[in-house]
Amino acid sequence: MSLTPMMRQYYKIKERYKDCLLFFRVGDFYELFDEDAKIASKELGIVLTSRDKKHPMAGVPYHAVIPYIRRLIEKGYKVAICEQVENPSTAKGLVKREVVRVITPGTLIEEEFLTRESNYLMSIYKDKKYGISLIDISTGEFLTTTVNTFDELVAEILKFSPVEVILPRDFDNIDEIKKLVDVVHPLVENYYNLDEAKFLIEEFINNNKELNLSKESLLSVGAALKYISESLKVKHLKLYLQTYIAKEYMLLDSTTLKNLEIFKNLVDNSKRGSLLEVLDKTKTPMGSRLLKKWLQRPLLNVEQIERRLESVEELYNKSFLRENLREILKDIYDIERIASRIEYERASPKDLVALKDSLKFIKEIKKFKFNSKMLNNIVESIESLEDVEELIEKAIVDDPPINIKDGGIIKDNFSKELDELRELKNNLEKILKDIEERERAKTGIEKLKIGYNSVIGFYIEVPKSKIKLVPKYYKRKQTLANSERYKIDELDELEEKLLANDEKIKNLEYELFIYVRDKVKEKVEDIREVAKKIAELDVLSTFAEVSVLYNYTKPKVYNGYTINIKDARHPTVELNTKFVPNDIILKKDSRIILITGPNMAGKSTYLRTSALITIMAQIGCFVPAKSAVIGVVDRIFTRIGTVDDITRGYSSFMVEISEVAQILKNATSKSLILLDEVGKSTANKDGVSLAWGIVEYLHKLGAKTLFATHYHELSELEGILEGVKNYHFGIIEKDGLIEFDRKIKRGASTESYGIKIAELVLPKEVIERAYEIYNKLEKSSGDNEIVRYLAHLDINNLTPIQALVELDKLVKKCKKLLRE
Structure with a gap:
């Protein structure tokens, strides 16, 4: 062809x-x-x-x-x-x-494409372990770590929510990654060359000599750098790479992140109804992104937590100071992303003006005085960058065009050469006006005017009624309905001068803008530091604002074991319904709480509340409770809800048991474990037996555990294992109807009220038949209940009085069976 x-x-x-x-x-x-x-x-x-x-x-x-x-x-x-x-x-x-x-989604720096949130590209490489690199090229943030298991990799994906993932074409779990991330790009082998990765790191990473990267991290970082440099078409990048170890922060696995709805809800996978939505009242895009980072990695260091809490407390108590600070913050632009566009030479004149307008507020912020050491350190360490502000103020007009080649960017008096060219342009335009007035006088055509278009350039336009007055030296160029257009040699010469002058002005303005941008680029790291400090002030003041708004209280966080929360409330549920607070107490002698009671009574909400309050405390935020003492938790595990995993051929029971296995394998005595209805996906005897064995294992491990269950048989563990305590949620029966009081009480529930609750929706005929079957099953299980009761009776340690009491209980059980 x-x-x-x-x-x-x-x-x-x-x-x-x-x-x-x-x-x-x-x-x-x-x-x-x-x-x-x-x-x-x-x-x-x-x-x-x-x-x-x-x-x-x-x-x-x-x-x-x-x-x-x-x-x-x-x-x-x-x-x-x-x-x-x-x-x-x-x-x-x-x-x-x-x-x-x-x-591509993960290489965006253009403001028009970005939201307030971080825009991560994740690069993954697997050998003996998984190397992970995360880069937000729009802010310059660059992180790398390694994890050992695919589940840990999934947890990092859920924490950071990358918009794009790159990985080798032969990666084993591509299909599973595609379920978590919309855009996954498999790359060919030449992206994963160890020598090239080392070269790219040496070229593009400022702190490369400080790093000691594993092979997996090296190759994931190298692939990210190659991919980004090819995308942005830049030969020079200036990045700071940070290594992080997931274990240095509270670990939240993939299941826990989903079940607790920290970043997204379980219904439609949006931010609505999540903990992030409740807390995110930030004023700046930088603050919004930092808040999410703090939620991704709750602290383990008590001193760091306490510094944040002290800062929040001061801003909480000093409402005038807090409101003034937040009023200033709301007018600060996304200078973190502006800094990146400056570095990659993509910043527009409007970006520089936005930077200048933001830096003006630094002087106001530096006037604030705090008692909190953390707040004072932030304010005192913010650089004013007055030289950057002054340069932009002198150079760039207040409302510049977007296109840097259209002119109209540079102020008068910034460049002598530019001022001379502009004066020449003004003179030429005056000459043009003089020609127009001269030709009117010369020809007697009052409505004669000089105009311009891109086809014929400058022209003289004469109404058709006055054509007879046109001189012979006018050359006709265009005929319109009501006028004729003419050229004269003098206009052609003037046009050539004006256009040449215009081109010179535009070119010089472009050069001057590049000069200003390059001078500002010299301070790009300082600008990023200012952005970080602004973000910290934003998040801390937001925690204080949210705490005032929702009546949160300052928790006491320490290195001990106990969690003691009075009148705990679920931070998201309480915003949508009348919420009944409950105490949550986990300590050495009651470290496993077995919670029984009917469905819908509040067991799952109670479990989630304990975890969310713990996370909020360890990111340095006040919490929804009357008071809270939080012994630092290293990991939170959850097993809530039941689903199939058809892609792996797992039934709901296999999913459940696999998740429990991960918990038992990775939990420590400092972990918080939330288990809801473990064992219910299989037959009753199997389920009870497994649940019993799991509780015994966790008891030996020493982990703090909330275990919600319908297996009333487990309540017997209170008398067998020291540290296991029974609690329950009940219902109130009134005139044949039931109500939930949502209060947790000491002791085990005697029944599940399943049929009672089903009465609310099922046909009467079904309910009546259910009660008949239930009564038959109760009779057949009565003997087994007495056998279990006797089996767990320790007669060697009973006093005569205690023996009589136990005998009385046994007699009553037998009489009850006979009546039935």
């Missing part, structure tokens, strides 16, 4: 970007061809045409391309932007074109 030179150029470029939709600049449009055009037409709803009846094509205007690209990125496509890199009017032959940017 014969191709035009432009199409040959297109295919040559497309060959290098096969996995992208190639936006190919042609004049005022970006065009897509062949299969790319078909995809764009379908996804964007734009017209599909053809070129020479051979090549399907679709296009969008270059000045309105952003919304189209955003829609494609959100759908998981990679977009390559191919620009004309020379002026078509001066090009000899075919205009040169190059791809200047590859846009």
